[in-house]
Amino acid sequence: MKRSEINQLISEAKEFFNQHHFFLPPWGYWSPEEWKGEAEFCAEIIENMLGWDLTDFGSGDFKKRGLLLFTIRNGNLKKDKKPYAEKIMIVEENQETPMHFHWHKMEDIINRGGGNLVIELYNSTKEDQLANTEVTVKTDCITRKIPAGGRVILKPGESITLEQGLYHRFYGEEGKGKVLVGEVSAVNDDNTDNCFLEKLGRFPDIIEDEKPLHLLVSDYENYF
Numbered sequence: 001m002k003r004s005e006i007n008q009l010i011s012e013a014k015e016f017f018n019q020h021h022f023f024l025p026p027w028g029y030w031s032p033e034e035w036k037g038e039a040e041f042c043a044e045i046i047e048n049m050l051g052w053d054l055t056d057f058g059s060g061d062f063k064k065r066g067l068l069l070f071t072i073r074n075g076n077l078k079k080d081k082k083p084y085a086e087k088i089m090i091v092e093e094n095q096e097t098p099m100h101f102h103w104h105k106m107e108d109i110i111n112r113g114g115g116n117l118v119i120e121l122y123n124s125t126k127e128d129q130l131a132n133t134e135v136t137v138k139t140d141c142i143t144r145k146i147p148a149g150g151r152v153i154l155k156p157g158e159s160i161t162l163e164q165g166l167y168h169r170f171y172g173e174e175g176k177g178k179v180l181v182g183e184v185s186a187v188n189d190d191n192t193d194n195c196f197l198e199k200l201g202r203f204p205d206i207i208e209d210e211k212p213l214h215l216l217v218s219d220y221e222n223y224f
Helices: 003-019 043-047 217-223
Strands: 051-055 067-074 084-091 097-102 107-114 117-123 135-139 142-146 151-154 159-162 166-172 179-186 194-196
Touching: 003 051, 003 067, 003 084, 051 217, 084 166, 107 117, 107 151, 117 135, 135 151, 142 151, 151 159
Parallel strands: none
Antiparallel strands: 051 067, 067 084, 084 179, 097 166, 097 194, 107 159, 107 179, 117 151, 117 166, 135 142, 135 159
């Protein structure tokens, strides 16, 4: 992805957050220059990969297959006591986050506003493939039975609990607008805890055609 495209998407995301009265922590608005000299005091942000995160999953087409998110808080089981994480995400109409599950993380996905979020569900097999078995899942703490590959549509205010090993993919429902999506979960580790059905890249390769508006979590290693 080009840095200019990423900068534009982040600018649009900030406007969308503001429309829904969702505000980031102050450092979420820092420029790269404002980060200089702050690494010593911001170790938790850097080490636990908090902040702006954007990926096209290697598709080359962010609008079709991609996700923009901001990790607000996250623990690190090797370094601190925080056992939880929180994210805010923006999902466009028909913009797919591909089928995947987590080995260790249990999460709630919440529609915080905007359009409707469609989630497709499968149990996983011992070989990490899609199982052709009925899925038991909870939406807003109410137990539901869903056929393999069945869809759950979350309207604003609704949520779903995704347990470990439960395959899911999601996208915004066509004609309903982009969706503001929250995630509350156990500690998040995108380097080791994602099992995608396809072999995909989690972080984008970036063409630096202009300076970053804000740093991505994938920028930290090179920047600091």
